Amino acid sequence: MPSDAPPEAGTATAATVLALEDAGYAADGHRIVEHANLEVRAGEVLCLLGPSGCGKTSLLRTVAGLQPLSEGRILIDGHCVAEAGGAHQPPEHRRVGLAFQEPALFPHLRVLDNVTFGLKGTSEKERRQRALHLLELFGMSEWAQAYPHTLSGGQQQRVALARALAPSPKIMLLDEPFASLDARLRDQIRDDTLHVLKRLGAATMLVTHDPEEAMFMADRIALMRNGRIVQTGTPRQLFREPSEPFVVSFFGAANEWQGEVRNGWVETPVEPVAAGNLAEGTPVQVMVRPEAIQVTPLPEQPGETDSSHVLMARFLGRGSMLHICAHGSGDQEAHVHARVPGLFLPQEEQPVSLSLDHDQTFVFPLPQDPPQ
Numbered sequence: 251m252p253s254d255a256p257p258e259a260g261t262a263t264a265a266t267v268l269a270l271e272d273a274g275y276a277a278d279g280h281r282i283v284e285h286a287n288l289e290v291r292a293g294e295v296l297c298l299l300g301p302s303g304c305g306k307t308s309l310l311r312t313v314a315g316l317q318p319l320s321e322g323r324i325l326i327d328g329h330c331v332a333e334a335g336g337a338h339q340p341p342e343h344r345r346v347g348l349a350f351q352e353p354a355l356f357p358h359l360r361v362l363d364n365v366t367f368g369l370k371g372t373s374e375k376e377r378r379q380r381a382l383h384l385l386e387l388f389g390m391s392e393w394a395q396a397y398p399h400t401l402s403g404g405q406q407q408r409v410a411l412a413r414a415l416a417p418s419p420k421i422m423l424l425d426e427p428f429a430s431l432d433a434r435l436r437d438q439i440r441d442d443t444l445h446v447l448k449r450l451g452a453a454t455m456l457v458t459h460d461p462e463e464a465m466f467m468a469d470r471i472a473l474m475r476n477g478r479i480v481q482t483g484t485p486r487q488l489f490r491e492p493s494e495p496f497v498v499s500f501f502g503a504a505n506e507w508q509g510e511v512r513n514g515w516v517e518t519p520v521e522p523v524a525a526g527n528l529a530e531g532t533p534v535q536v537m538v539r540p541e542a543i544q545v546t547p548l549p550e551q552p553g554e555t556d557s558s559h560v561l562m563a564r565f566l567g568r569g570s571m572l573h574i575c576a577h578g579s580g581d582q583e584a585h586v587h588a589r590v591p592g593l594f595l596p597q598e599e600q601p602v603s604l605s606l607d608h609d610q611t612f613v614f615p616l617p618q619d620p621p622q
């Protein structure tokens with residue numbers, strides 16, 4: 251598919267389209283979002299990710315101009331569109347494209363008229379051409395004359411996305427646009443949407459609570475918790491260089507152990523791990539994803555009781571989950587989860603040796619109790 255996007259779109263050198271500077275939102279005296287600092291660059295898809303209630307939608311709505319800022323400011327294309335206690339440009343002047351979980355098409359307008367609705371300042375012919383181009387990109391041109399109620403939910407969402415993109419907004423703001431679709435349809439529309447956004451070079455902020463969706467869609471992810479952005483980076487950075495335990499666990503359950511730094515290392519139930527720059531004696535939490543534990547079956551050794559062994563094995567389709575009683579480098583014993591590729595279902599009690607992928611093993615200092 252040929253690209254309409256400028257060559258630098260989506261790269262680290264692309265121009266900043268949206269900038270949040272210490273942005274915050276409060277409602278009913280409660281601070282819902284605080285100190286949000288973020289930028290979205292030309293052609294970039296940035297996902298706002300986080301658990302339910304962390305403030306993702308609130309942040310997106312302040313960018314859209316649907317609610318006021320209580321702290322900081324927001325710039326679109328270098329122009330201040332909102333400042334706490336000051337400027338507040340209404341949504342229709344911000345050149346943002348909006349799509350939500352529900353398509354909310356105009357029921358009395360045909361598909362084509364829904365898409366041309368927001369197009370201004372050009373001839374009717376040009377508006378129709380633009381709308382048809384967008385409908386074609388979303389695979390909906392043959393439904394141009396249909397009424398929304400004759401379309402499936404997925405088709406309506408395609409039209410809603412085409413409508414939001416048609417006026418060439420400075421930035422697309424998408425709030426869980428795939429959440430109400432069933433799994434197979436969601437995968438397809440998500441894929442198509444990513445290709446259209448990239449083809450058009452549309453700067454996009456996409457809200458989702460689904461880490462897999464964020465990894466699939468995003469050039470960068472801003473992970474939120476309790477109204478604050480915890481870490482912003484590429485999917486690889488968040489997955490491989492998490493800034494805190496919450497970032498690890500948000501992408502899936504991990505094995506967690508506690509220990510103490512001794513000579514630059516921490517003993518674990520599997521093997522010692524390097525403690526990085528942490529000082530001697532620091533109490534730490536070690537986190538290891540199930541797929542970072544490598545399992546090798548050992549021959550049975552009668553009378554051997556203290557080797558690591560399998561407690562249970564389950565086939566998960568794309569891989570197998572092993573529950574293992576691990577005997578580690580110290581006296582530690584622990585119940586460990588290891589995910590291995592393919593079908594691998596060893597018997598209960600099977601002795602195994604375990605090792606770690608140290609690139610996916612994370613050590614964090616444990617929070618200290620404040621002095622009394």
Ligand SMILES: Nc1ncnc2c1ncn2[C@@H]1O[C@H](COP(=O)(O)OP(=O)(O)OP(=O)(O)O)[C@@H](O)[C@H]1O
Binds near residue numbers: 277305
């Ligand atoms: N106008 C308001 N008045 C009072 N509380 C609000 C208001 N808007 C949002 N909140 C609260 O702020 C918190 C964050 O809401 P928000 O919808 O932004 O979270 P979210 O991360 O998008 O969650 P979800 O994924 O469930 O939609 C919630 O506890 C919500 O109830």
